[in-house]
Every structure is written in structure tokens, then in C-alpha cells.
Amino acid sequence: MAFRLDSVVPWGRNLAEYRCIFQLSDDDMKKEIAGFGDGPASFNYEATKQGYTVTSFDPIYCFSKSDIQSRIDEVRGSVMEQMKQNMNNYVWTQIKSLDELEEVRMSAMRMFLSDYASGKKENRYICHELPERLPYSDKTFDIGLSSHFLLMYTMLGYDFHIKAMTEMLRVCKEIRIFPIVDLDANKTELISSVIDYFKQKHHVEIVSTEYEFQKGANKMLIIR
Numbered sequence: 619m620a621f622r623l624d625s626v627v628p629w630g631r632n633l634a635e636y637r638c639i640f641q642l643s644d645d646d647m648k649k650e651i652a653g654f655g656d657g658p659a660s661f662n663y664e665a666t667k668q669g670y671t672v673t674s675f676d677p678i679y680c681f682s683k684s685d686i687q688s689r690i691d692e693v694r695g696s697v698m699e700q701m702k703q704n705m706n707n708y709v710w711t712q713i714k715s716l717d718e719l720e721e722v723r724m725s726a727m728r729m730f731l732s733d734y735a736s737g738k739k740e741n742r743y744i745c746h747e748l749p750e751r752l753p754y755s756d757k758t759f760d761i762g763l764s765s766h767f768l769l770m771y772t773m774l775g776y777d778f779h780i781k782a783m784t785e786m787l788r789v790c791k792e793i794r795i796f797p798i799v800d801l802d803a804n805k806t807e808l809i810s811s812v813i814d815y816f817k818q819k820h821h822v823e824i825v826s827t828e829y830e831f832q833k834g835a836n837k838m839l840i841i842r
């Protein structure tokens with residue numbers, strides 16, 4: 619089935635959030651970083667401005683800037699309404715209100731859109747959908763990141779997650795995945811099964827992070 623932009627809810631996070639989510643140290647930031655499912659995050663833009671090297675992969679990068687902008691505009695209201703209805707499921711410490719949340723997300727997406735054309739030309743934004751094979755050699759990147767996608771969308775199934783993470787591990791020396799709960803912040807059998815699979819041949823570690831916005835979503839999985 620062809621990827622459809624109208625099935626996506628674009629929601630961008632910024633560099634500060636990425637660094638907190640993935641515990642990215644100053645030394646980590648100096649490494650070759652790949653972001654999987656980055657969508658309209660400003661992580662790539664901000665990191666590039668600071669002289670770091672980030673390559674982002676997402677199927678939405680097949681679409682034009684205007685298409686992505688239109689989709690952001692389409693879903694903005696409904697996303698914020700859902701957030702309003704589910705405020706008790708979130709921790710309002712780092713982000714203190716719905717208004718602040720909307721501004722943080724929209725600011726990140728505005729930065730992304732301003733950088734999109736340049737990033738495409740510089741091959742920083744690559745149209746790619748996991749678990750398809752990436753056009754890169756083994757261990758091209760030092761660190762691969764997956765924010766709020768892998769392990770969270772349990773409905774994609776066990777095989778999808780195994781294949782996607784295996785391909786990430788092919789091109790990355792280490793991968794970090796956040797969070798390790800499903801969309802309802804519950805640990806699932808899928809997550810346990812995926813971890814058990816990779817423990818057979820890789821070093822697997824679960825690390826608590828300083829980031830918790832969705833209640834209970836405060837740990838990341840590291841595989842190397």
C-alpha cells in the first residue's frame with residue numbers, strides 16, 4: 619500500500635527535547651546521527667546550525683513543503699482538542715500548559731519547514747519508510763534515534779518492529795528508542811518480545827531519561 623500523507627499526524631519536537639529524550643551528551647552530538655521517523659521536527663535544522671551532522675528519514679519527505687504545511691494546518695486543531703480532553707495523561711512540568719505545548723510544537727514545525735528545501739538538497743531529509751532497506755552501507759551512522767514511533771505503535775506488529783530495528787542496526791552502531799510503552803503508556807508483550815529477540819545477539823539496555831511528558835513514558839531502549 620502506498621504511503622498516504624493524510625494518514626499522518628505531523629507533530630514536531632525540537633533539539634532540546636531530543637537531547638533530553640535520548641540523553642544526548644555533547645560527545646554524542648559530535649557523532650554521525652540518524653533520526654528515523656523524525657517527521658517535521660526541528661532537531662535536524664537546529665543541530666545542523668550548531669555544526670552537527672544529522673540525517674533524518676521519514677516517508678513524509680516524499681511530499682512537498684506545501685503538502686506538509688497543509689497537513690499540519692489540517693490536524694492542528696484536532697490534535698490540540700484531543701490534548702485538552704486528555705490532559706490528565708500528561709505531566710505538565712517541562713511544558714506547563716496547552717498554549718505552551720502548541721507554541722513549542724508549532725515553533726519546531728515552522729523551523730523544519732523553513733529548512734526543508736535546503737535539507738532536501740543537502741540530503742539531510744531522506745524519503746524512506748522502515749523497514750525498507752536504506753541506501754547506506756553497514757554502520758554508516760554512530761547513533762540511530764526513533765522518537766515516539768517504534769515500540770509505541772504496537773498495532774504494526776512484531777515482524778514489522780523486528781525488521782525495522784534490524785535495518786536500523788545494520789546502518790547504525792547503536793540505536794536508541796523512546797518511549798518503550800504503547801500509545802496508552804502501557805508496557806506490552808510486544809515490547810518484551812522485541813527486547814528478548816535482540817538480547818540474543820546484542821547488548822540491550824533500558825535507561826531512565828529526564829524526559830516525561832506522557833505519564834509513565836520515561837525510559838528508552840538502547841541496543842548496540
